[in-house]
Amino acid sequence: MRIGPPPDAVPYKRTPSFTEENVPAGLLADHDTKEGTWGLIVVEKGQLRYIVDDLRRPRSERILTPDTDPGVVEPTVRHRVAPLGVVRFHVEFLRIPT
Template identity: 45%
Template structure:
């Protein structure tokens, strides 16, 4: 669980999951900007709108004010469609 103050710097800059690992970003309170870098896109995540991280996809996140979030990781061959 992270908030706007405890979100690690490593998640705020480009990073990626390993091959075969995908994840769901869950925002519990507030808003979080989720950027994928290849292909480029930007989405604002909220409690009603989680984010999907595809395996090996470069991405970064940015808190938009006060927020609380966590990431749920999965290791499977076929992640859900974005």
Template identity: 45%
Template sequence: MTPSPVPYKTTIVFDENTLPAGFRKEHKTKAGVWGVIRVLEGQLRYQVLAPASDTALEPGIIGLILPEQPHRVEPIGRMRMLVEFYNQLPAV
């Protein structure tokens, strides 16, 4: 049995005030890099720009970021979140 992938990097926990400006505008991961957005408290708007989708993330609802997929996030009120980065498709 193959072990589940583990993140090679995890961001610090951000809140609505410390969320970097770069996360709020269009950006993407590098080739071969997946991301998992985990909301710890509150809600976060996760917009994938291609193909277009708009999802409200909250604890228990993760946002999967595919390699090179343009996306952005925006807090919905008070929130706390982090991002995990993987070099293979994570088991979510």
């Protein structure tokens, strides 16, 4: 089963593009999004390891590239990223309108 944002979720925020040199430390450590907030990790260049490490989910790792689907961040699920060499990526945040 593929997990993704609900079909009625809409983008409301986008981070700037980050590189291996300026990725915020918070993204490299375990963190989560708030309830109701989904994220899409979009790699523009290079490779990024996306790790889901939450007790409510099986631990998983995926290598994201410009040719793969974005990494899907579920609300409140702990995750982190790790650059694999030269990389450029951003995160799009989505939620269901109220």
